[in-house]
Amino acid sequence: MGAQAEHLTPAETSTQPALAPVLEEYLAGAQLLFEQRDGAVNLGDLRGRDLQLDACIDGLRIAGNNAWKLLESALAAADSGVVFVATVLALESKHTVRLKQILALAETDTTLQFGVRQAFSWVPEPITRPLLPHLMASGNTFYQGLGLHLYHQHHIHADTHLEWAITHAGTDIRDAGLTTAGELGATTLLPVCLQALQSEQHSTRFAAARAALLLGENTHSLSALQSLVTGNTPYQAKALTLLAVFLPLEAAQSFLTRLRGYTRNKRLLVRVAGDLGDPVNIPALLRLMADPELTRLAAYAVSCITGLDLIENNMDAAPPEDFAAGPNDEPEDENVESDPDEELPWPDRDKLVQWWEHNGSTFKPGTRYQMGRQINHRHCLDVLQFGSQAQRSIAALHLKKLDPAAPLFLTEAPAWRQQARLAQLRHS
Template structure:
């Protein structure tokens, strides 16, 4: 299927654009989109900062659009690298220009490039819904599984239920499409699809089975999905950590502590244990977390979990300390060092275990063991919405998940969406 019949005339600017200025718009759009990939999952970035970044990206994308044909030509040149940010930039401009021939080529190229897929899909979520009129339905009706996947994601990112197209995709023979459909079924609050999700937990694909279990859980199932997630959590598979952390948000404190105890004898599993303690939210684990703050390899993660339970901002309350001067994390300036992995705990504060221990001795009475705490309070609806408005991205993602688990019919709030759309949806929420 082609988009050619959907083409509309494009109005070009009569002013002659300056190539250097347009090139700068292209370069900045790509670079800022790369930054966004990091900040949207960052532990220190809130909605306000994300909004400022998104405004800058939007301004550069507009600059490319105003340049007309020159902007389109310079934009296409960035695809020589074919990364997430490059595909995002070109796809956004192609949608806004209604260049259906270019969109068809981008869809074909992205089909075989994982980073291209991610960039193209995020572009469909970036533009306003009006810009997608006439583009999404042909995707949903296509015989190409990848095109159908794009159509489903576009609907999900704009808060639109794909209808029968979603049900059909959940049992499709194409694994990628099936996995995506199961994920969206959970995200959209489709409780009517819970039986389909439960059945799909036996999918031969481990990724599809995990998405089915998560979708069933979000749709309100508390039986088969929990059993499936538990088996995945301890199977040492590709989704083991995800399954465990999701399980810990639902089970009782007693069950959660028993699950975490299975990792306590293996020091190699200490990071999973530290993350799990924060996800479970039982203050029973805080004394252990404070002890881990003396270990440079665990200190920042333990501090984050401590904050996730208590709601404390370690930097704001001067409960942090300087990092050790003898240890390096992540990439450095040595050209002979081939370790280019990003530090998992980058941007997290270094907790001061002595100060935090003193604070805990005075305030522990406010956090009785055996209860679940999230950001200083039990995870009620009003509290989670407040975290969505004021928290960091990691905290906001956790709040969104709690809200969906509390109300299975409510769609999962998209903390990765353009900030202006998130703010519009938040403004429409009343508690």
């Protein structure tokens, strides 16, 4: 990638003693906040976390070489958070030697590669875009994967490179190319994506079906996704989410009925009913709330359709006294699984049933709803601005469905970039 920054002053041999504890605190804070990004509740929460994360990085950024000395030590036993911070600072300072050092460390460690990719997403496009020709021409699949990641994150069209990736012999590059083409809205590459449906690899078939679907093809892609679901593949849950959004509603309801014969996973069925958005499923969801294992998830599905906030409307309740989910302090208890619905409120089922009896007639069966309103372009933008992260990801798919040539809205991107994109979409 060249030696554009090798002339910079080398890192100092030691960090100033008085400064070291402060820099260590900044680094520890950045690591923690990086790990916690995935736990953001909504865009506002993500923005707050990202601002705190950037403030910690800024403390290291200002310290210059003193910070890099600390990072060099931390990289010896690195986790993805340390690698993220180090990569951000190396990219921002255009220090090629340091960047190469980090990439070499991460090349054979998928956990560290996550930190590198997140850093390439975090840093503004004008800094990373000049690296693209070097990454794609490197002959190194890790570097080439980073290049595809940049195309994806910054909505950069490069059909030649994407077609090369989609037809690549390596699964990782091929799947990344398919993902990028679909999410970018590269409609000219639809025929190549459809050809990839013939792959025997589940990952490639899923990536190809998803790409073709996002690009507006709704025959072969939907058929492939249904086969991935009924074949009980590792992509069952992801394929179901896409089917819930993109299948015509009548066909989706029919497939949901058939699905009961293929899986005993009631949680999966409840989640699909919420994603589907058809109020015709609400009576069944209310019945399922009688099962303590499904109560919170079924109530959440009802909320996704109706927009009803259980806490604001005083429809939450205390947990059942005899219900225990997740690990406890008993050494003899073999249950080590965490509670999957820990963040969801317990509903007052009787109040919800009563609310539906009074308000159900305002919802039209056979119509898709999200957060209480029928789905359209403007409402998708409202959900992207105010909804939960799970709701936002569904709204992003609906928005893509409305305009296959547009890029998919990336709900995990840095918050300020998401806010800028939202403003752009509202004024377009």
